[in-house]
Amino acid sequence: xxxxxxxxxxxxxxxxxxxxLPEQFRLGQLKALLTLVTDNEQQILEALQKDLAKPKFEAxxxxxxxxxxxxSYTISHLKxxxxxxxxxxxxxxxxxxxxxxxxxxxxxxxxxxxxYPFQLILLPLIGTIAAGNCAIVKPSEIxxxxxxxxxxxxxxxxSQECYAVICGGIEExxxxxxxxxxxxxxxxxxxxxxSVLQAAAVHLTPVTLELGGKCPCLMYGKLxxxxxxxxxxxxxxxxxxxxxxxxxxxLCNRQTCEALVPALRQALEAFxxxxxxxxxxxxxxxxxxxxxxxxxxxxxxxxxxxxxxETDKEEKYIAPTVLVDVKETDALMExxxxxxxxxxxxxxxxxxxxxxxxxREKPLALYVFSDESKVVHTVLEQTSSGGFCSNDGIxxxxxxxxxxxxxxxxxxxxxxxxxxxETFSHRRACMxxxxxxxxxxxxxxxxxTESNLGWLRWATGARRQGWGCSVM
Amino acid sequence: MLERARRAFxxxxxxxxxYRIRQLKSLQRFLVERKTEIATxxxxxxxxxxxxxxxxxxxxxxGEISLTVNKLAEWAAPRxxxxxxxxxxxxxxxxxxxxxxxxxxxxxxYPWAVTIQxxxxxxxxxxxxxxxxxxVSMHTAKIMEDLLPLYLDxxxxxxxxxxxxxxxxxxxxxxxxxxxxxxxxxxxLVMEAASHHLTPVTLELGGKSPCYIDxxxxxxxxCRRIAWGxxxxxxxxxxxxxxxLCNPAIQDRxxEEIRKAVKxxxxxxxxxxxxxxxxxxxxxxxxVKAMMEDSLVAFxxxNDESQNYIAPTVLKDVKPEAKVMQxxxxxxxxxxxxxxxxxEAxxxxxxREKPLALYIFSPDTxxxxxxxxxxxxxxxxxxxxxxxxxxxxxxxxxxxxxxxxxxxxxxxxxxxxxxxxxxxxxxxxxxxxxIRYPPHTAKKVGWAxxxxxxxxNLGRLGKLVLLPLLALIAAIAxxxxxxxxxxxxxxxxESDNS
Numbered sequence: 001x002x003x004x005x006x007x008x009x010x011x012x013x014x015x016x017x018x019x020x021l022p023e024q025f026r027l028g029q030l031k032a033l034l035t036l037v038t039d040n041e042q043q044i045l046e047a048l049q050k051d052l053a054k055p056k057f058e059a060x061x062x063x064x065x066x067x068x069x070x071x072s073y074t075i076s077h078l079k080x081x082x083x084x085x086x087x088x089x090x091x092x093x094x095x096x097x098x099x100x101x102x103x104x105x106x107x108x109x110x111x112x113x114x115x116y117p118f119q120l121i122l123l124p125l126i127g128t129i130a131a132g133n134c135a136i137v138k139p140s141e142i143x144x145x146x147x148x149x150x151x152x153x154x155x156x157x158x159s160q161e162c163y164a165v166i167c168g169g170i171e172e173x174x175x176x177x178x179x180x181x182x183x184x185x186x187x188x189x190x191x192x193x194x195s196v197l198q199a200a201a202v203h204l205t206p207v208t209l210e211l212g213g214k215c216p217c218l219m220y221g222k223l224x225x226x227x228x229x230x231x232x233x234x235x236x237x238x239x240x241x242x243x244x245x246x247x248x249x250x251l252c253n254r255q256t257c258e259a260l261v262p263a264l265r266q267a268l269e270a271f272x273x274x275x276x277x278x279x280x281x282x283x284x285x286x287x288x289x290x291x292x293x294x295x296x297x298x299x300x301x302x303x304x305x306x307x308x309x310e311t312d313k314e315e316k317y318i319a320p321t322v323l324v325d326v327k328e329t330d331a332l333m334e335x336x337x338x339x340x341x342x343x344x345x346x347x348x349x350x351x352x353x354x355x356x357x358x359x360r361e362k363p364l365a366l367y368v369f370s371d372e373s374k375v376v377h378t379v380l381e382q383t384s385s386g387g388f389c390s391n392d393g394i395x396x397x398x399x400x401x402x403x404x405x406x407x408x409x410x411x412x413x414x415x416x417x418x419x420x421x422e423t424f425s426h427r428r429a430c431m432x433x434x435x436x437x438x439x440x441x442x443x444x445x446x447x448x449t450e451s452n453l454g455w456l457r458w459a460t461g462a463r464r465q466g467w468g469c470s471v472m
Numbered sequence: 473m474l475e476r477a478r479r480a481f482x483x484x485x486x487x488x489x490x491y492r493i494r495q496l497k498s499l500q501r502f503l504v505e506r507k508t509e510i511a512t513x514x515x516x517x518x519x520x521x522x523x524x525x526x527x528x529x530x531x532x533x534x535g536e537i538s539l540t541v542n543k544l545a546e547w548a549a550p551r552x553x554x555x556x557x558x559x560x561x562x563x564x565x566x567x568x569x570x571x572x573x574x575x576x577x578x579x580x581x582y583p584w585a586v587t588i589q590x591x592x593x594x595x596x597x598x599x600x601x602x603x604x605x606x607x608v609s610m611h612t613a614k615i616m617e618d619l620l621p622l623y624l625d626x627x628x629x630x631x632x633x634x635x636x637x638x639x640x641x642x643x644x645x646x647x648x649x650x651x652x653x654x655x656x657x658x659x660x661l662v663m664e665a666a667s668h669h670l671t672p673v674t675l676e677l678g679g680k681s682p683c684y685i686d687x688x689x690x691x692x693x694x695c696r697r698i699a700w701g702x703x704x705x706x707x708x709x710x711x712x713x714x715x716x717l718c719n720p721a722i723q724d725r726x727x728e729e730i731r732k733a734v735k736x737x738x739x740x741x742x743x744x745x746x747x748x749x750x751x752x753x754x755x756x757x758x759x760v761k762a763m764m765e766d767s768l769v770a771f772x773x774x775n776d777e778s779q780n781y782i783a784p785t786v787l788k789d790v791k792p793e794a795k796v797m798q799x800x801x802x803x804x805x806x807x808x809x810x811x812x813x814x815x816e817a818x819x820x821x822x823x824r825e826k827p828l829a830l831y832i833f834s835p836d837t838x839x840x841x842x843x844x845x846x847x848x849x850x851x852x853x854x855x856x857x858x859x860x861x862x863x864x865x866x867x868x869x870x871x872x873x874x875x876x877x878x879x880x881x882x883x884x885x886x887x888x889x890x891x892x893x894x895x896x897x898x899x900x901x902x903x904x905x906x907i908r909y910p911p912h913t914a915k916k917v918g919w920a921x922x923x924x925x926x927x928x929n930l931g932r933l934g935k936l937v938l939l940p941l942l943a944l945i946a947a948i949a950x951x952x953x954x955x956x957x958x959x960x961x962x963x964x965x966e967s968d969n970s
Binding site for chain 1: 484567664859863
């Protein structure tokens with residue numbers, strides 16, 4: 001697409017000119033982004049409301065504030081992140097300068113998703129800017145209003161030479177992916193993740209894939225059911241279940257299940273009242289297509305609906321729904337639910353529950369609710385997942401010190417905070433040697449002799465010490 | 473065999489550090505006990521000399537094993553991170569975990585170094601690994617296949633030999649990480665194959681590593697170091713200085729100094745010198761020889777197809793369009809391209825793909841720093857060649873066409889681990905959580921913003937003091953009774969004062 005090519009060329013030329021490199025420039029852009037958010041908070045909230053009927057509180061907490069927090073954190077740490085990292089030297093390199101330099105990669109492509117359309121574009125963009133790159137941002141076409149808003153606001157606040165927004169659907173994205181970028185950051189589904197990786201392979205472009213999966217939630221051992229239920233409900237039904245790290249399904253034994261259901265009912269009522277449909281704090285499904293998908297899953301499920309179950313395709317509404325007696329082979333267990341439907345699968349023992357989890361793809365998040373530390377640590381040690389959180393849901397994402405990313409089918413790479421900066425940087429190893437000590441260097445030159453080798457071995461103490469061996 | 477490795481991995485026996493250390497120490501013994509077999513094979517494959525081998529292959533492995541064994545407990549331990557006010561009583565850390573089964577595809581130029589070093593990282597991180605040495609260095613591959621299983625857990629770390637077809641079959645399988653060392657063309661195929669399974673990859677590729685010589689440097693020393701970097705292993709090193717950029721005024725001196733160094737190292741007759749290597753095979757011999765065709769040979773150029781021998785050769789006044797400048801040389805031919813200034817050198821370098829290494833010879837630190845700032849490459853080494861490889865606290869890897877990912881030392885451990893974010897909370901302190909639950913009120917938003925988004929340095933605040941304080945603040949924020957939710961304070965858009 002000519003338009004796309006022209007944009008990419010312009011960005012590449014800008015990058016080559018070096019304008020995105022100086023710390024002052026990066027800080028300036030980040031501060032401008034901060035102004036973008038604070039100046040337009042109302043508009044942003046309205047767009048999110050339009051796209052997802054996102055309750056204002058959720059939009060502030062999970063979208064606007066996450067961006068503001070990431071910006072503040074990045075702005076205050078940028079200088080230290082950009083500084084060269086001097087590394088441990090060994091005896092032979094004591095007189096040399098050895099350091100690692102974080103350098104920008106070039107032109108980055110960021111492809112956003114529709115469930116948190118604002119922060120899933122801006123958080124990677126923050127890392128990209130901080131690392132000194134130029135970027136093309138491609139918001140999801142499904143969250144139309146937010147996409148348009150970003151396309152409108154970003155050029156107004158950020159350097160148009162360095163950053164561009166390209167909107168479009170599947171075709172445009174495919175075309176975009178034919179071009180060469182220096183890093184591609186994609187948030188979305190596994191199927192598309194594969195295509196992105198394939199397209200990247202053509203140009204040897206490194207990628208970060210933030211995918212999904214079914215995040216299991218195990219509840220075993222002694223347990224404060226009321227507290228657990230509240231946190232589970234909060235994490236599950238936030239954004240109407242459309243979070244990549246929402247607890248997808250629950251595993252617990254029968255007794256726990258019996259105690260859990262009324263606790264869930266209570267928590268749901270406390271949060272959304274008796275009629276969640278009329279509650280402003282309850283979100284909607286993003287599109288008719290996704291709503292139909294969820295309705296179909298419910299219809300095909302052989303589980304028993306114990307809470308909720310009402311749906312309205314017109315309104316894209318699905319009531320907070322809980323099912324029990326769900327089998328392993330149920331429709332709800334086929335794919336990531338991504339909606340306000342919570343299946344509970346009864347598994348008697350923790351060991352069996354862990355086997356259940358391990359028989360499946362590694363999820364983006366894994367949750368355990370238990371008052372027993374042993375239970376928590378057993379699950380932690382015997383499973384794998386992008387991230388792990390015990391006795392709560394989602395909040396591990398809000399800590400910028402923790403890398404946010406998947407493993408296996410749930411993704412590769414990570415970001416947030418310093419991790420974003422590192423993701424969009426190249427860690428260049430630099431070694432500056434001196435001109436002296438040529439006499440020592442002689443040890444390594446041919447003609448190779450036993451005695452020279454002996455001296456070198458001694459000097460480097462390769463086998464005795466724990467230092468990295470320097471042969472020179 | 474992949475299935476067996478996966479089953480072995482799932483038994484969990486790689487988890488304890490003692491197991492990993494045992495395997496590494498066993499690998500160490502292998503390198504010592506089988507020194508002769510290793511040397512013989514390397515000599516057959518690449519005409520490597522008896523003393524040249526430890527220098528370039530095994531010494532660095534021994535050092536890496538030593539370092540890893542020493543540091544493993546530290547690297548594998550949970551890494552705590554900073555918290556915010558709401559998680560102050562929780563454990564927040566990053567836990568390194570194994571990925572599963574790693575595929576290590578080695579190369580032929582330093583078959584031990586580039587095949588075993590990633591394996592060390594894989595073992596340290598607790599993975600199982602399938603090792604696929606390059607079939608081009610076939611004698612070494614055979615030794616690996618025959619002898620490694622005698623020292624390592626052979627179910628956990630099987631060695632697979634074979635050529636292109638076998639590698640293609642391997643690549644169809646699902647691994648948890650693929651570590652490939654080789655050229656960009658195959659690198660793309662590896663990444664493409666990996667994409668089907670969403671497998672992350674580390675690609676250690678190559679490129680043309682430029683070597684800039686500043687006119688004011690000590691040319692004798694510089695050229696000696698460059699000659700060593702270039703002609704070791706007959707130029708078949710991914711980080712060998714590929715070509716030289718210098719001012720035309722010093723070109724002749726550069727040629728002379730390199731000639732002198734070559735004579736010092738390899739005598740007047742490198743062909744008969746045991747310390748001088750050979751091209752790996754006929755195909756590469758023909759490829760490299762052809763590169764001399766359209767350029768002026770300053771010295772060298774002698775070759776013997778029957779021995780895959782090419783003399784240390786320097787080409788002068790080379791044009792950018794010359795054959796020798798079209799691809800990575802990977803042979804003992806050093807072209808010199810003249811540039812009139814540092815600016816021209818930088819432009820020349822930036823017009824090309826990002827190389828694995830950039831070499832700068834200059835006494836002027838400012839110039840060096842300028843070149844670093846205005847170019848990009850996997851790594852940079854000023855005033856010497858190759859040695860950056862051996863500093864294990866420096867990441868070794870490429871960028872752009874020269875690769876992705878890095879390893880050596882802790883970088884290798886991290887590269888082949890999953891760094892899992894962990895937040896371990898308790899079910900108490902529920903009071904504080906109320907801030908974020910619906911029904912949503914303007915007040916709650918304000919407090920939530922305060923608690924969730926303030927970073928805390930735990931060292932300065934006593935945990936015990938903070939907990940009740942936190943509860944108190946939360947209770948006050950929610951007014952009076954922290955144990956009931958009131959729907960009367962519903963969030964009202966008009967009164968948004970957050």
